[in-house]
Amino acid sequence: MSVASFFRSRRSKKDIPRDVDSGILIFDTTSEVISAEKVLKENGWQIRVMGPPPEVQTGCDLVIEFPHMEELDILRTLREAGVSPKEVVPVSSPLLRPVDLFNIKDFGDHLMVRAANMKITVDKKSLVIVNISGGGCPDVPYLASEMTGKNLHQAPSPNDIGHTLCAYALQLAYEEIMKRCSQ
Amino acid sequence: MLAIVGTVPDKDFPITHGGLSLDGDMLKINDSFVDVNRGTSALMAAAAVTADMLGTQAPYGFLVGDIGHGKGSRDLYSYLTEHIHEFELDTLTFHYLQPIAHWHDRVLGAVMGLRSKPVLIADAGFMYAAKMSGSARSYDLFTPDLGELAFLADESSPHPFYTRGFILHDENKAPDLIKRAYNHGNAANNLLVKGRHDYIVHKGKIAATVSTPSVEALEAIGGTGDTITGIVSALISAGYEIPEAAGIAAYANRLAGEYADPSPATSVFEIISCIPRALDEILGKDGSVTKGVIHHA
Numbered sequence: 392m393s394v395a396s397f398f399r400s401r402r403s404k405k406d407i408p409r410d411v412d413s414g415i416l417i418f419d420t421t422s423e424v425i426s427a428e429k430v431l432k433e434n435g436w437q438i439r440v441m442g443p444p445p446e447v448q449t450g451c452d453l454v455i456e457f458p459h460m461e462e463l464d465i466l467r468t469l470r471e472a473g474v475s476p477k478e479v480v481p482v483s484s485p486l487l488r489p490v491d492l493f494n495i496k497d498f499g500d501h502l503m504v505r506a507a508n509m510k511i512t513v514d515k516k517s518l519v520i521v522n523i524s525g526g527g528c529p530d531v532p533y534l535a536s537e538m539t540g541k542n543l544h545q546a547p548s549p550n551d552i553g554h555t556l557c558a559y560a561l562q563l564a565y566e567e568i569m570k571r572c573s574q
Numbered sequence: 575m576l577a578i579v580g581t582v583p584d585k586d587f588p589i590t591h592g593g594l595s596l597d598g599d600m601l602k603i604n605d606s607f608v609d610v611n612r613g614t615s616a617l618m619a620a621a622a623v624t625a626d627m628l629g630t631q632a633p634y635g636f637l638v639g640d641i642g643h644g645k646g647s648r649d650l651y652s653y654l655t656e657h658i659h660e661f662e663l664d665t666l667t668f669h670y671l672q673p674i675a676h677w678h679d680r681v682l683g684a685v686m687g688l689r690s691k692p693v694l695i696a697d698a699g700f701m702y703a704a705k706m707s708g709s710a711r712s713y714d715l716f717t718p719d720l721g722e723l724a725f726l727a728d729e730s731s732p733h734p735f736y737t738r739g740f741i742l743h744d745e746n747k748a749p750d751l752i753k754r755a756y757n758h759g760n761a762a763n764n765l766l767v768k769g770r771h772d773y774i775v776h777k778g779k780i781a782a783t784v785s786t787p788s789v790e791a792l793e794a795i796g797g798t799g800d801t802i803t804g805i806v807s808a809l810i811s812a813g814y815e816i817p818e819a820a821g822i823a824a825y826a827n828r829l830a831g832e833y834a835d836p837s838p839a840t841s842v843f844e845i846i847s848c849i850p851r852a853l854d855e856i857l858g859k860d861g862s863v864t865k866g867v868i869h870h871a
Contacts, residue, residue: 420643420644421642422642422643442732442733442735442736443732445732448675448706448732452732452733487730487731487732487736488736488738489735489736490734490735490736490737496793496794498790498791498794498837498838500837501794501837501838501839503793503794503838505721507721507734507735507737508719508721508722508725508734508735510793510794512794512838512839514839521794521838521839522794522795522796522838522839523612523796524612524793524794524795524796524797524798524799525719525721525796525799526698527670527673527697527698527699527700527701527702527722527734528642528670528672528673528698528699529581529583529613529640529641529642529644529646529647529670529671529672529699530583530640530641530642531612531613531670532581532582532583532611532612532613532614532615532670532796533583533641533642534642535583535611535612535613535796536583536609536611539796553642554641554642554643554644555642555672556733556734556735557735558642559735560734560735
């Protein structure tokens with residue numbers, strides 16, 4: 392980690408302060424958003440993944456909200472990582488928040504976690520992922536085929552192989568079930 | 575003819591269309607074979623066994639490979655826009671496709687331009703796109719689960735991922751969510767809501783509910799919602815009225831689930847294998863409903 396990013400990390404807060412003007416980074420695909428989020432968080436930037444305002448929605452979108460005054464540095468970081476946005480616009484209306492509620496179901500030998508429209512179920516003893524269900528984007532069957540039958544700690548994470556909002560929702564469920572299974 | 579449109583998780587699978595049948599535990603479309611695990615292949619397999627059981631024409635499939643990049647979906651959208659008029663369709667079911675509003679609109683425009691409009695059914699990604707583009711009322715049936723119902727009820731949400739927290743995915747709130755979805759014009763003329771209780775909704779009114787048999791493990795099994803959509807599609811194509819078809823499908827899926835005696839680790843194929851037995855139990859020789867636990871509201 393660079394010295395600059397260390398200090399950014401130290402001053403990072405969970406949310407972008409309300410008195411700071413925000414901008415949004417718009418990408419061509421959700422997978423680019425996921426990559427950019429990873430790069431920016433690793434570098435300590437205060438950003439959050441949100442839903443796009445209605446005027447730029449195309450269907451299966453995420454955008455990255457960031458403090459507008461940091462635009463140049465953030466764009467430089469992204470350019471160096473090879474994930475430049477296709478557009479940067481100021482935030483003019485409230486952004487949609489991703490769902491943050493989880494639904495937990497205990498089947499005895501199996502535990503299921505649902506986030507938004509995605510569900511993941513594991514065998515509580517072996518931690519093997521036994522089923523993935525829900526969702527409507529075309530990477531859901533792909534994620535299921537790549538993750539089902541593998542141990543939670545060995546399976547690829549949805550953020551690494553998924554491309555859509557359903558994959559992002561599955562990532563949240565995956566992180567939650569990891570947390571619960573390591574307690 | 576019933577046609578079903580969707581994707582398979584193989585980026586190299588080209589646009590393929592043709593009659594659908596089960597060959598062992600694989601779905602056959604033209605000369606290609608597809609694993610039946612979840613998603614569109616599960617829907618197609620359920621429709622194929624239902625049509626076979628009813629003695630009606632085998633469903634027709636339009637498939638393309640897409641692992642979430644959206645390229646396959648866009649190619650299939652484009653193909654359908656240009657060629658859909660070449661097919662004689664009475665029922666058309668859209669499923670796992672990348673939800674892209676402008677492509678949805680082009681495909682819907684092509685379908686609405688057909689000489690005879692088929693019964694239009696949407697589930698999964700295509701249902702998301704239909705709601706987002708404000709075209710829900712052009713559809714005859716949506717088949718959401720409870721989380722997706724909450725999304726339909728939230729007029730500002732473009733995807734279930736953004737459903738606002740105050741619109742909880744609470745089973746007890748399903749009637750309120752149904753009302754809200756219709757009030758904002760975000761529901762199809764009929765809904766089959768899949769959950770602990772299945773709700774059959776006709777023009778905004780709950781026409782019936784199906785609650786038994788209750789098989790807890792089904793919720794965890796990928797593809798069990800897709801199989802309901804496959805069964806109801808085949809029943810509608812066979813001539814059943816939509817609310818009746820929805821009730822039979824909901825009940826048949828539960829019975830098939832019970833016969834499979836599943837755990838949360840069961841594969842959906844085991845449930846599909848039990849669909850003919852379940853339909854045989856429900857339908858008489860003349861196709862009328864002889865057995866069912868369908869509570870009419």
